[in-house]
Amino acid sequence: MVLVDAAFINELLLKYSFPVLRDENDRIFNKPLMLQDVWSDLQLLENQLPFFILEDLFVPEKIPVSSYSEDAEKLSIISLSLELFTSLMHIEGIEENLKTITSTFF
Numbered sequence: 001m002v003l004v005d006a007a008f009i010n011e012l013l014l015k016y017s018f019p020v021l022r023d024e025n026d027r028i029f030n031k032p033l034m035l036q037d038v039w040s041d042l043q044l045l046e047n048q049l050p051f052f053i054l055e056d057l058f059v060p061e062k063i064p065v066s067s068y069s070e071d072a073e074k075l076s077i078i079s080l081s082l083e084l085f086t087s088l089m090h091i092e093g094i095e096e097n098l099k100t101i102t103s104t105f106f
Helices: 002-017 034-042 051-057 077-089 095-100
Strands: none
Touching (some): 002 077, 034 077, 051 077
16 A cells, blocks of 8 residues: 555656646546645645655656656655645745755664
């Protein structure tokens, strides 16, 4: 189940940042308020995945937008997460800390 959750979160982050990856049958972005429902679920502490799992499964070289996107430098879990969370939480001013954020695990 952890693998499915991690894949879902990675796909959500990518589709949020790169709308070209969405299609007409997208169940999250094509339904009104569905993103808000998913967003509230992502905030629950009991639903959290270790961040290193998301990073390990994220391979920017295999993502189709990286070859033609001007935003190819955005392709990290940290920067994609920042884009989603700052937009939905309406916060500003944390981009300068982006380069110092890393995940560690035991």
